[in-house]
Amino acid sequence: MAPPFRAEHLGSLLRPNELLEVRAAIRDKGISAEDAGLPAIEKKAVGEVVKLQQDLGFKAVNSGEYNRTRFWGLLWDEIEGTIRLQDAEASMFRLYHPDVVSLIEKDRKVFPGESVIAGSKLSHNPSKSVSNLNELRLVQEFVPKSEWGNIKLTMIAPSWFHMRYKQGRAYTKEAYNNDADYFADVAKVYKAELEMLYEAGLRNVQFDDPGMAYFCSQDFRKGWEEDKDNIGTWEDLLDAYIKLYNDSISGLPADLHTGIHLCRGNFIGGRHFAEGAYDIIAKKLFEELNVNTFYLEYDTERAGGFEPLRYLPKNKYVVVGVISTKLPQLEDKETTKERIYRAADFVAEGRGQTREEALKSICISPQCGFSTHETGYPLTVDDEKKKLSLVRQIADEIWGEP
Numbered sequence: 001m002a003p004p005f006r007a008e009h010l011g012s013l014l015r016p017n018e019l020l021e022v023r024a025a026i027r028d029k030g031i032s033a034e035d036a037g038l039p040a041i042e043k044k045a046v047g048e049v050v051k052l053q054q055d056l057g058f059k060a061v062n063s064g065e066y067n068r069t070r071f072w073g074l075l076w077d078e079i080e081g082t083i084r085l086q087d088a089e090a091s092m093f094r095l096y097h098p099d100v101v102s103l104i105e106k107d108r109k110v111f112p113g114e115s116v117i118a119g120s121k122l123s124h125n126p127s128k129s130v131s132n133l134n135e136l137r138l139v140q141e142f143v144p145k146s147e148w149g150n151i152k153l154t155m156i157a158p159s160w161f162h163m164r165y166k167q168g169r170a171y172t173k174e175a176y177n178n179d180a181d182y183f184a185d186v187a188k189v190y191k192a193e194l195e196m197l198y199e200a201g202l203r204n205v206q207f208d209d210p211g212m213a214y215f216c217s218q219d220f221r222k223g224w225e226e227d228k229d230n231i232g233t234w235e236d237l238l239d240a241y242i243k244l245y246n247d248s249i250s251g252l253p254a255d256l257h258t259g260i261h262l263c264r265g266n267f268i269g270g271r272h273f274a275e276g277a278y279d280i281i282a283k284k285l286f287e288e289l290n291v292n293t294f295y296l297e298y299d300t301e302r303a304g305g306f307e308p309l310r311y312l313p314k315n316k317y318v319v320v321g322v323i324s325t326k327l328p329q330l331e332d333k334e335t336t337k338e339r340i341y342r343a344a345d346f347v348a349e350g351r352g353q354t355r356e357e358a359l360k361s362i363c364i365s366p367q368c369g370f371s372t373h374e375t376g377y378p379l380t381v382d383d384e385k386k387k388l389s390l391v392r393q394i395a396d397e398i399w400g401e402p
Contacts, residue, residue, distance in 0.1 A: 003150065003204045003257040004293045004363050005059045005402050007395035008319050009388060010261055011154040011206065012071055012369030013052075013064035014381050019045045020374060023069065042066060043138060050142040056385070057392040059402045060152040060204060061143060067135045071208055071372040072156035074131040076116045079189055081175065083119035087111065092169045096223020098214050100164055116161045118171035122185040124192035132193065136202055149203035149255075157209035157260075158183075158190050158248050159241045167229045179231075183240060187247035194249065198256055206259045206295065212241065212285070213262040213297070216276030216304075238281060246290045259293035259319070263368055264302065277304020283311040293317040298339070299324040299367035306343040310350030312361065318347070321367030323391055328383045330390060337394055340364055364395055 022036045033039065049064040065071060076082055087110040093100045104111055132153060139151050162170040162182070176182040194205065214220045215238055224234040249258050264275070278285075278296065286294065286308075294312070297303050298320055312318055320343050322336050340362065341355065348358035370384050371377050379387075395401070 001059075001402050002255075003060055003152065004259065004317050004319055005150075005395075006363050006399045007058055007392045007402070008060055008295070008363050008365040009053075009058060009391065010295060010321070010365055010367075010369045011062060011065050011152075011208065012371045013049055013066075014371045014377065014379065014384050015064070015066055015374055016045050016048070019066060023374065043141075046138050047142045050139060052385075053388075056388050057396075057402075058388070059147075059150045061139065061150065062152045062154065063135050063139050065154065065369065065371070067131065067138065069374050071154070071369060072160060073135075075129065075156060075193065076161055078125070078129040078131060079122055080125045080128065081118055081120040081122040082116050083172075085115045085117060087113070088115050092166055093164055094166055094223065094227065096220060096227070097164045098217060098220060099210065101219075115164070117165070117169070118175045118182060118185075120172075120175050122175075122182075122189055124189045124196075126192075126196055129193055129196070132197060133200055136197060136200055140201060148201045151202070152204045152206055153197065153202055154206045154208050154261075155190075155193075157207050157211060158186050158244050159209070159211050162186075163211040163214070163237075163241075167227075167231055179240065183244045184247070187244055190248035191250075191252070194252055194256065198253060203255055204257045206261055206293075207245070207291070208261050208263055210263040212260065212281075213264050213276075215281050216262075216278055218276055221280075238284065242285070242289050246288075249290060257293065258291040259295055259317075260289065260291050261295035261368075262297065264297050275302040278308040279304060282308030286311045286316065287313060291316075293319060293363075295319040295321060295365065297321045297367040298343075299326070306339075306346045309343055309346040312347050312350065314351055314361070317361050317363065318343070319363040319365045321365050323364075323366040323387050325366045325368050325370045325377075325379065325384075325387065328379050330383075330386050333390060333394060333397075336364075336390070337398060340394070340398060359398065364391055364398075366391065 018041055022038050022041050026033055026036045045066050046063050050061050053061040090104050090109050093111055136153055140148055171182050221234050322339050323331055344355045344358040344362055348355050
């Protein structure tokens with residue numbers, strides 16, 4: 001069986017204290033990663049978390065994102081032509097963008113922390129773009145070569161450092177004249193990155209994309225329409241992002257499984273960033289975005305009902321995220337199974353299939369990662385294990401497949 005698998009999880013897992021402590025020492029004491037012993041501790045932690053996933057019965061194992069301090073990793077820092085901004089001026093940003101709304105406190109004049117723009121033409125440099133490759137190779141050390149194709153690597157959406165910025169501010173005037181030229185080069189970079197990772201054995205990639213879920217937010221759409229600096233409608237932006245994805249993955253080998261996680265945010269403390277049903281984008285997204293699988297968050301009523309799944313084409317899959325990574329309480333197994341069956345009924349209705357036929361295109365997962373940043377989450381490792389075990393148990397009872 002190839003990806004997606006009936007039981008999935010979405011990437012980040014709670015980090016062990018030993019890893020957090022050595023990272024804190026590097027940050028607070030200014031010592032090097034080597035002097036702090038980070039490579040050995042990181043390798044040990046990744047080996048243990050791979051075994052945890054294997055023991056729980058998950059096929060699409062990953063690093064738990066232990067190599068990263070944040071879910072988006074270092075890819076954009078490694079792209080030639082980018083500039084990292086620290087505490088950038090708030091005037092650069094769309095102040096109605098959900099991330100920005102959450103992170104720019106009232107009356108603050110800057111966006112806290114780091115953000116990236118294109119300072120010159122973007123390009124892919126294999127000798128510099130190493131973080132994803134190193135992460136993949138580290139996981140491969142703990143997985144039999146015959147199962148390397150199951151390993152899942154999460155990658156940040158190609159539009160991640162575009163949507164938050166005001167019109168034309170994702171790049172300098174010296175770099176690009178317009179969004180279309182910028183997107184064309186971003187797509188080339190992503191395609192080159194994926195080709196490099198494919199050569200190293202990657203066959204399963206999940207794009208993490210909070211921005212795509214933000215189109216579901218009425219507040220974001222209203223803010224876009226009121227922003228007189230924008231060129232075009234929010235629908236035009238959605239079309240541009242779909243094209244960006246399709247250009248990024250076009251021509252890649254057919255056995256590279258691609259998926260997109262529409263993330264609504266699982267920030268420190270379990271905060272979410274966006275609300276709104278998938279209805280307004282579902283038909284266009286499912287039909288026009290050329291990925292194999294959609295990972296959708298359905299842990300609360302914020303995401304609306306399963307009705308948009310009517311539009312899922314017969315050649316695509318949906319991983320239904322019905323287990324919360326924000327709340328420690330364990331979901332009721334039978335109630336959750338009924339939710340999966342309801343989702344299948346809408347897929348079946350749209351395709352003219354039986355429930356049993358539709359279930360072949362459906363999988364189950366938690367709604368998001370457990371630790372999209374390093375620390376500050378309400379669940380314990382024991383809670384995490386119980387949640388993942390429940391995902392595996394439900395998958396076994398509904399499908400009896402990996």
